[in-house]
Amino acid sequence: MKKLTGFRILIVDDDPELRDLVADDFSMAGGTVDTADCGTGALEKVKKNKYDFIISDVRMPNGDGPFLAAEILKIPGHKPLFFLYSGYNDITKEETIALGIAQIFNKPFKASEMIDSIIVHLKSKLSA
DSSP, rough: OOOTTTOOOEOSOOOHHHHHHHHHHHTTTTTEEESSSSHHHHHHHHHHSSSSSEEEESSSSSOOOHHHHHHHHHOSSSEEEEEEEEESSOOHHHHHHHHTEEEEESSSOHHHHHHHHHHHHHHHHHHO
């Protein structure tokens, strides 16, 4: 089932294999997927494109996930939902709220569970 048809997604990770794997999972679920290998590269894409949501690794060189979330908050207009994933999460609940992060997924994660959770967030945002 194509649960994400009509949604534009940005996947951000400095690990090319994981980035491509996550991007493939979200493409197979029907989403239109772009990728970036760091927070600064992702920020340039966000300034040029409208994304429904962004999924980013927490720790990366050249702009990590929290950096990206903070910079997106500074951009006027549309704010995509923002999700992080990490094998080691050192972000506090307060930082998560302040950065507008909808949810953090812990590695290892199942793409199907991640997609289902994101759909719940998307439905909630669309009905608000």
